[in-house]
Amino acid sequence: MLEHIELFFKSIFVNNMVFATFLGMCSYLAVSKKVSTAVGLGAAVIFVLAVTVPMNWLLDQYVLRDGALAWIGPQFADVNLSFLSFILFIATIATMVQLVEIIVEKFAPSLYNSLGIFLPLIAVNCAILGGSLFMQSRDIPSIGLAFNYGISSGIGWFLAILAIAAIREKIRYSHVPAPLRGLGITFITTGLMAIGFMSFGGMLTSDGKKTEVEESSAQIQENKNIHEDNAEKSKNTAYVDLKENK
Structure with missing residues (x-):
């Protein structure tokens, strides 16, 4: 239980997808002009990460790793399909993103129109692929922890885009020097927020040592x-x- 709690908070605050690794910056900057749009995209990212990370964990454990196919038969014990990781991970992500796009278009057409091209672009959002690759590189031991990591990473990305959207709505009514208007002040604000999130770097980083x-x-x-x-x-x-x- 403690391991789940530690992974949850570390993924949100310490290893935040945006402020620690700067993944998913394209959507983060382009869809953060309004809070309502940011909430919709953030919820979609949470859903996609929550589904794709455990699915890709299963693929990694039972298909891709060296000797992962031993469950089929002893003749497959020496097969190593790890070179297919990128292809299969992206295929899983693209499938889930297509499902999200269909659902949003059916039940929230206004949000679908607001998100525009950035909803299908979740399929090539490096934060989504990064979640699966980080899961693989950190050798997460169970599907429960993989699901936890997917959810918490999505929440971290959601908090980041929600925070910058709220700030950008306020900045719109503020006096910003002309050279810094638009992306300039957004980059500065993102950097300051990243520095703020660095203060969580001492949280739960001992890893039991x-x-x-x-x-x-x-x-x-x-x-x-x-x-x-x-x-x-x-x-x-x-x-x-x-x-x-x-």
Whole structure:
């Protein structure tokens, strides 16, 4: 349970797709002029990541890895299809994006028209592919954690685009120097927000390992215990020698 909570918060704040790795910046900058549009695209990204990351985890575990096809038969134990990772991951993402596009067009035509070309472009959004590739490179051990990672990464991207959309709506009524209007002030704001998110870098980054301070404290305590044991042994030895001399 603790592992799920740690992965959830790290994916949202510490390893945020936008502010830590700057993935998905095209959609982030283009669709963040209005909060309503940003919310729609952010929800679509959450859905796509929540579905594609665990699906691609299954593909990686049972099809792509070296020896992953051993479940078919012993003759396939040496097959390595990892070179197909990009193709199959993108195929899965494109399928899910097409499904999202159909649903949005059916039930929210105004949002569909607002998003325009950027809704189908989720299929080539590097944040979506990055979620699956990060899942693969970090060797996430279970499908539950993969689903958690997909959801939390999507929420992190959603918070980023929602925050910049809200700021850009306010900036519209502010006095911004002419050379910085538009993308200029947006890039500056994004950089400042990234610096703010860097403050979460100390959260849950130990990964179960002791920090240098903890290791030093443990070493000092161990040396102290050894010194006390040696002193006690010396004291007992001196007492025995004294008793024998008497």
